[in-house]
Structures are given as C-alpha cells and as structure tokens.
Amino acid sequence: MEFLRFLAFVAAWGFMWRWVVKNRGSWNIFYGNLVGAAGGFIVAMVVLSITLSLFPSALTQTQSSETQSAAAALMPELERSMQPRPVIASTPAESDNLATYVASEPQNEPSAPESALLPNYSKRLPASLLEKDFKDNVHNDFTVSRRLAGSHPNADKSMMAFMMCEPFIKSAMRFSASTAIASAKSASSQRFKDQTYTVSSTVSALNMLGDNVSYGFDCSVQQVDAKDADKAAWRLLDLKLKKIDS
Incomplete structure (x- = not known):
C-alpha cells in the first residue's frame, strides 16, 4: 500500500508538471517547468492526503492504538487525582x-x-x-x-x-x-x-x-x-x- 501511494504521488506530480509545460502559452520553457514543478507538487500532496484519509497507513493505525492504550492506562490515574478524599460515600450517621x-x-x-x-x-x-x-x-x-x-x-x-x-x-x-x-x-x-x-x-x-x-x-x-x-x-x-x- 505504501508503494502504491508513492506511485500515485509521483504520477500526479508528473502528470500535472507535463500538463502545465504543454499549456504554458507565451511562457518560455524555463518558467513553464518552474510553475509545472510547483503546481505538480501541490496536486501530488492533495492526492497523497486523500489516499491517507481513505487508506490509513499501518504506522498511523499503530500510533492510534498506542494512543488509545495510553489513554486507557491513564484513566485510573485521572480518577484517583479527581477523588476529593479517600472515602467518597458518607454513612447516614455522618x-x-x-x-x-x-x-x-x-x-x-x-x-x-x-x-x-x-x-x-x-x-x-x-x-x-x-x-x-x-x-x-x-x-x-x-x-x-x-x-x-x-x-x-x-x-x-x-x-x-x-x-x-x-x-x-x-x-x-x-x-x-x-x-x-x-x-x-x-x-x-x-x-x-x-x-x-x-x-x-x-x-x-x-x-x-x-x-x-x-x-x-x-x-x-x-x-x-x-x-x-x-x-x-x-x-x-x-x-x-x-x-x-x-
């Protein structure tokens, strides 16, 4: 999946770069390539963001699992820190x-x-x-x-x-x-x-x-x-x- 994501990134960058150079109009070849490289990179980053949102990487899923585990581990500490005193419930006599x-x-x-x-x-x-x-x-x-x-x-x-x-x-x-x-x-x-x-x-x-x-x-x-x-x-x-x- 990471390799396919990389191919999509490179393909989007190259396609946009080529399209800008071919349709540069009155610009010379230098400015056409400069704008094409910048525009292609922006489009490629958008494509990369879309693929990451649709198909999260294994690293992202692992980090999410670790975050949830850490939160679960900290919950008892949160409860203890919020406890106003060792004994919460009072007896009727008290x-x-x-x-x-x-x-x-x-x-x-x-x-x-x-x-x-x-x-x-x-x-x-x-x-x-x-x-x-x-x-x-x-x-x-x-x-x-x-x-x-x-x-x-x-x-x-x-x-x-x-x-x-x-x-x-x-x-x-x-x-x-x-x-x-x-x-x-x-x-x-x-x-x-x-x-x-x-x-x-x-x-x-x-x-x-x-x-x-x-x-x-x-x-x-x-x-x-x-x-x-x-x-x-x-x-x-x-x-x-x-x-x-x-």
Whole structure:
C-alpha cells in the first residue's frame, strides 16, 4: 500500500508538471517547468492526503492504538487525582452530624469599570443548572467525578460541587471567556446537610481596562433531584466574590 501511494504521488506530480509545460502559452520553457514543478507538487500532496484519509497507513493505525492504550492506562490515574478524599460515600450517621446551611445577604454592590465583575452580578446569575446540560456542554470529567461519588444518597460530592460552581462564577464576570479558576487542589470546601456545599478558592478575569483581576470566592450550591439523572441539578444558594489586593 505504501508503494502504491508513492506511485500515485509521483504520477500526479508528473502528470500535472507535463500538463502545465504543454499549456504554458507565451511562457518560455524555463518558467513553464518552474510553475509545472510547483503546481505538480501541490496536486501530488492533495492526492497523497486523500489516499491517507481513505487508506490509513499501518504506522498511523499503530500510533492510534498506542494512543488509545495510553489513554486507557491513564484513566485510573485521572480518577484517583479527581477523588476529593479517600472515602467518597458518607454513612447516614455522618450526614446527621452535618450543620445546616444558612444563607447570608447577597452581594448587590455596583461594580466599577476596573472591576472584572458585572454590575450587580448577583441579580444576573442563573438559579440552577442541570447536570445533564453541564456534562454534555462543558465537562467530560464530571461523569468520572459522579461515578467516583457513587450512588449513596449521602455520598460526599465536594468535587462535583467544585465543578458546578464554575459556570455560576463565569456568569458573574464581564468577560466570562477570560475566567481562570484555581485548580481543585488549592480549593477548600465545607459540607452541610442535604447535599449542600460551600466551595472556596480564587479566580481571575479581565476587566474593561484589559487588566487581570483576582478574587477570592465562596460558592454555595445544593444538589437537587439527584435520584433522576435527567433531572438532577445544582441550585446556586450564594456566590460571594472579594477582590484580592495585589
């Protein structure tokens, strides 16, 4: 197959080269050969690309197999790195000892132009987000985190809460695409009753002046309708952002 691909490449190059020279018009033979060589090479590369897409080489297939094997080998490491703590599922007794979440007053202060936050951002935040929409549109890792948490109704879902805070935080920013949230390793979380969590970490984003501004955030979310995968959602209870003085 490699030899036939080489013959097709040479044949396409030679045919195009000859055609350009024969139809060069008023050009002299030197310019005709120069243009023919360049044009023939371009056509030959197109033919080569087509043959590679239709008939992948053995080397390409081997590399693809090696890549898939490496990904399969790394999956357990990914799962372990995303695990928030050694024991994911909590017992009912542990759940009974959790405190009840108490919401605080929302932040409604107007944002100055040098702020990366939208003015009165708390009024613009979505009330909740379906897990299904989040998983399909944003994070494939969310499925792994949910599987790690297990199906126990009182399982610790701190990692899921950290991921679900991301779209809420982005909704508070003037330029959501510039939002950069610190990794889960540097975050802390407090767990309350009824699958309620407060995640604390840092985030940075651009303001209207093009400067990168850093904030500390406390994001409180609650999982609802967890038994039905199609209806499971996370409700935003509170989001507080405070500028970090540089």
